[in-house]
Amino acid sequence: MTLVAGVDSSTQSCKVVVRDAESGALVREGRASHPDGTEVDPAAWEAALREAIDSAGGLGDVAAVAVGGQQHGMVCLDDAGQVVRPALLWNDTRSAGAATDLIAELGDGDDGAGRRAWADAVGLVPVASFTVTKLRWLAQHEPDNAARTAAVALPHDWLTWKLAGSPGLDALVTDRGDASGTGYWSPFTGDYRTDLLERALGHAPVLPRVLGPAERAGQVAAGALAADGGALLGPGSGDNAAAALGINAEPGDVVLSIGTSGVVSTVSTTPSADPSGTVAGFADATGNFLPLVVTLNAARVLDATARLLGVDHDELSRLALTAPAGSGGLVMVPYLEGERTPDRPHATGALHGLTLATSDPAHLARAAVEGLLCGLADGLEAIAALGNPVRRVLLVGGGARSEAVRRLAPAVLGVPVLVPPPGEYVADGAARQAAWTLAGGDTPPVWPTTSTETYEADAVPHVRERYAEVRDMTAARV
Numbered sequence: 001m002t003l004v005a006g007v008d009s010s011t012q013s014c015k016v017v018v019r020d021a022e023s024g025a026l027v028r029e030g031r032a033s034h035p036d037g038t039e040v041d042p043a044a045w046e047a048a049l050r051e052a053i054d055s056a057g058g059l060g061d062v063a064a065v066a067v068g069g070q071q072h073g074m075v076c077l078d079d080a081g082q083v084v085r086p087a088l089l090w091n092d093t094r095s096a097g098a099a100t101d102l103i104a105e106l107g108d109g110d111d112g113a114g115r116r117a118w119a120d121a122v123g124l125v126p127v128a129s130f131t132v133t134k135l136r137w138l139a140q141h142e143p144d145n146a147a148r149t150a151a152v153a154l155p156h157d158w159l160t161w162k163l164a165g166s167p168g169l170d171a172l173v174t175d176r177g178d179a180s181g182t183g184y185w186s187p188f189t190g191d192y193r194t195d196l197l198e199r200a201l202g203h204a205p206v207l208p209r210v211l212g213p214a215e216r217a218g219q220v221a222a223g224a225l226a227a228d229g230g231a232l233l234g235p236g237s238g239d240n241a242a243a244a245l246g247i248n249a250e251p252g253d254v255v256l257s258i259g260t261s262g263v264v265s266t267v268s269t270t271p272s273a274d275p276s277g278t279v280a281g282f283a284d285a286t287g288n289f290l291p292l293v294v295t296l297n298a299a300r301v302l303d304a305t306a307r308l309l310g311v312d313h314d315e316l317s318r319l320a321l322t323a324p325a326g327s328g329g330l331v332m333v334p335y336l337e338g339e340r341t342p343d344r345p346h347a348t349g350a351l352h353g354l355t356l357a358t359s360d361p362a363h364l365a366r367a368a369v370e371g372l373l374c375g376l377a378d379g380l381e382a383i384a385a386l387g388n389p390v391r392r393v394l395l396v397g398g399g400a401r402s403e404a405v406r407r408l409a410p411a412v413l414g415v416p417v418l419v420p421p422p423g424e425y426v427a428d429g430a431a432r433q434a435a436w437t438l439a440g441g442d443t444p445p446v447w448p449t450t451s452t453e454t455y456e457a458d459a460v461p462h463v464r465e466r467y468a469e470v471r472d473m474t475a476a477r478v
């Protein structure tokens with residue numbers, strides 16, 4: 001049996017799966033936690049990856065490995081390959097002002113023209129999540145660190161490079177999927193837009209070479225992150241592209257991921273440009289494209305509400321299912337860390353419709369689940385509005401383990417929802433890419449598609465209508 005390994009270095013944790021390269025069967029797995037926060041020293045990811053690899057039985061008998069990772073993180077390296085400062089993550093909003101400036105600059109002061117120019121250039125409109133805005137923030141607020149920045153990498157790029165033994169800045173590599181989330185790579189041309197990078201940072205540092213979907217990225221160096229070296233390295237990808245590969249998403253499939261981020265993504269054979277900025281036109285990990293909508297507030301809305309009520313996730317779910325649809329008029333707009341879509345980085349969460357009848361744990365639990373799902377329903381609507389077919393909606397991520405989320409999703413979204421068994425689909429996709437890198441060829445290996453459970457419910461349009469009223473009312477006040 002030939003073994004391959006896949007990594008998911010996500011916001012909250014690092015997961016490693018070891019699978020049979022031919023059948024895709026799971027053989028071993030491990031995981032380790034990441035520190036909290038929106039600014040993290042990459043050394044913490046390296047330590048977690050080492051721990052997760054060890055707990056997954058090591059890489060000594062693994063023929064190939066690939067890394068999936070949280071997107072957009074700004075990893076700045078000096079000319080000796082040392083990290084210049086802790087990485088700003090996708091969910092850090094301090095560069096919101098830089099995003100506004102970059103839009104205005106490309107539009108010569110005309111916001112609409114600026115949005116269109118960015119969408120046409122790189123498939124996205126700057127918001128604080130994207131790397132290009134973080135580099136502008138760095139240039140504005142930490143000019144010495146900006147000047148020391150000889151190379152810029154993404155979390156998955158940096159971990160792949162560390163696995164290879166940090167063999168010099170010119171050995172940094174990435175893939176189309178993650179490059180498409182930087183704000184300085186074009187999914188239309190497949191090339192970097194170093195002019196936009198230089199506009200942001202003030203100079204154009206070394207950038208990782210963008211590899212093909214199954215192009216070899218070197219070999220694991222013994223001792224660096226794994227006791228045993230020799231395994232081939234795949235290019236890796238951003239977590240959402242890896243998840244789509246892991247779940248074998250095809251055009252017409254929409255993947256709803258409820259992790260730290262809430263993501264609505266689909267596979268397209270053509271690149272997207274949405275000047276509203278709602279849909280980001282990313283690339284996927286197979287040579288296609290991955291238009292997606294991302295919210296900042298997803299599984300942690302459930303974490304926070306469970307903490308407020310002093311219950312665990314199972315009890316939160318049970319409570320939510322005892323309250324009526326619409327939670328008696330209690331609406332939670334869950335912008336607990338600001339929000340990315342809609343672009344309201346300074347917003348806070350809001351509860352509206354609190355009455356004596358709704359002031360109880362069940363109504364609060366229901367409002368939290370419905371508020372989370374309404375934000376994703378808005379994303380699904382935006383994806384469809386761009387002409388992407390919606391034939392199947394698949395629900396994954398830690399939040400999908402909630403029975404209330406699974407049962408309320410079809411009602412709020414208005415479509416059936418297919419739920420595969422709880423799993424690590426990002427790491428699975430990375431493992432499948434590793435098998436593809438090992439085998440070569442134009443397409444990834446065919447692994448058995450996972451079974452799914454279908455959840456259906458009568459649509460409850462009044463829930464989204466009421467949510468939209470409260471969402472827009474709170475927007476007017478912030």
Ligand SMILES: Nc1ncnc2c1ncn2[C@@H]1O[C@H](COP(=O)(O)OP(=O)(O)O)[C@@H](O)[C@H]1O
Pocket residue numbers: 010011012013258259260261299300302303313314397398399400401402
């Ligand atoms: N049964 C559950 N119900 C609701 N949320 C859950 C459940 N199990 C885990 N979670 C939440 O899912 C999140 C982790 O999901 P995951 O997809 O691994 O996130 P990420 O990939 O962003 O690190 C955590 O916030 C965790 O609390």
Ligand SMILES: O=C(CO)[C@@H](O)[C@H](O)COP(=O)(O)O
Pocket residue numbers: 010011012069070071072090129181238239240259260261262263294
């Ligand atoms: O910002 C995005 C995608 O644009 C997020 O999807 C991050 O990639 C974080 O992923 P998770 O930690 O939630 O998996």
